[in-house]
Amino acid sequence: MKYFLNLLSSIVLFILLAQVGRSAELAGIEIDCHKYYDTVTINTSEYIKPKVMLLDNPSRLVVDLTGIKIKTKTFPKIKSKRITKVRTGSSTRIVFDLAYSVDYEEASIFGQNKVVIEVRDKSRPYVHNLQEEPAADPVAPVMEVKKVAPQIVRVERVVVREEVESDNGRGGSQTRPYSKVLKGKIIVIDPGHGGADPGAFGIGGLVEKNLTLKTANYLVEFLKQQGATVYLTRKKNVKIDLAEVTAFTNRIDADIYVGLHYNATYNSRMNGTETYYYTARSLKLAEIMHKNLREKLGRRDNGVRRAKLYTVHHALMPAVIVEPCYLTNPEEANLAASDRFLKKVAAAVSDGIKEYFNGGNRKDTKVKH
Numbered sequence: 001m002k003y004f005l006n007l008l009s010s011i012v013l014f015i016l017l018a019q020v021g022r023s024a025e026l027a028g029i030e031i032d033c034h035k036y037y038d039t040v041t042i043n044t045s046e047y048i049k050p051k052v053m054l055l056d057n058p059s060r061l062v063v064d065l066t067g068i069k070i071k072t073k074t075f076p077k078i079k080s081k082r083i084t085k086v087r088t089g090s091s092t093r094i095v096f097d098l099a100y101s102v103d104y105e106e107a108s109i110f111g112q113n114k115v116v117i118e119v120r121d122k123s124r125p126y127v128h129n130l131q132e133e134p135a136a137d138p139v140a141p142v143m144e145v146k147k148v149a150p151q152i153v154r155v156e157r158v159v160v161r162e163e164v165e166s167d168n169g170r171g172g173s174q175t176r177p178y179s180k181v182l183k184g185k186i187i188v189i190d191p192g193h194g195g196a197d198p199g200a201f202g203i204g205g206l207v208e209k210n211l212t213l214k215t216a217n218y219l220v221e222f223l224k225q226q227g228a229t230v231y232l233t234r235k236k237n238v239k240i241d242l243a244e245v246t247a248f249t250n251r252i253d254a255d256i257y258v259g260l261h262y263n264a265t266y267n268s269r270m271n272g273t274e275t276y277y278y279t280a281r282s283l284k285l286a287e288i289m290h291k292n293l294r295e296k297l298g299r300r301d302n303g304v305r306r307a308k309l310y311t312v313h314h315a316l317m318p319a320v321i322v323e324p325c326y327l328t329n330p331e332e333a334n335l336a337a338s339d340r341f342l343k344k345v346a347a348a349v350s351d352g353i354k355e356y357f358n359g360g361n362r363k364d365t366k367v368k369h
Ligand SMILES: [Zn+2]
Pocket: 110, 111, 192, 193, 199, 200, 208, 260, 261, 262
């Protein structure tokens, strides 16, 4: 009997140790400080579902990362108007002490093991008017985020069609038809997720990686028809490392990068279209892209948002990520289940790209020779 108990306790201990060994870790926290809001990005080694709460007396935002091991006890100081201090509350809780009471919006980035919390001033409207503030705010990293070293690129090339328009020798100005605006432009289309990384799961069995690929295929056709040189980061259900995508995009010196994603959250009422960018050079593309998505899809306008997502952060050219709708919202999941809607998304993105390269208008333009 004693032997049996010893054996049993050994098994229990082994299971406990296995649990400890498996627990996810906090990989880093970044805080981007803005005039009206701060973006807090919490990176973890595995996907987790955090619990975010605002508490009073004193004002603080707490984030419970259940199942996460927080090893760090102290966090360096940050330069934010509203977040005065970052500290640990308990073994799984991070506390953001606040200078005054705020609003917040939380978004888990599926497949990227990160939680993005926008902490914003109460007087600030929900949709940002990003033109009011400088896009290239200084970044205040709190902890280093683990970075993946770029490797050999496995990105597949779809088509190359570089047609240089013949010089008519007359000089002066000439009309460039709006339909020809994409000729020779190098565009990288990146259907989010793939392979072992499914991205978001939506209502009715929707899987983000499949929808992004379908949308990308429609989009490539639209862009090819207009003479663009298009690179698709994946043609199949495979996972391509984000660092590889970015390294490739930078190496070929693409004109723009467009990442395709579909959104998801735990709140099924959340719906609408968002467009993400990070660098100042990407803001114009983000705004024009967002306008086209809003007009053509007619979903709720969640605004153009600045977030430090890997590809848009590291791209050296204008780079955006589109999130046309929420797969976790019944109405939008129903839409996203139809190829017709995905094609509509592709058409909106294609129109956005076209308008961007035409300087933000939809007419034929005079070009100087
Ligand atoms: Zn995604």
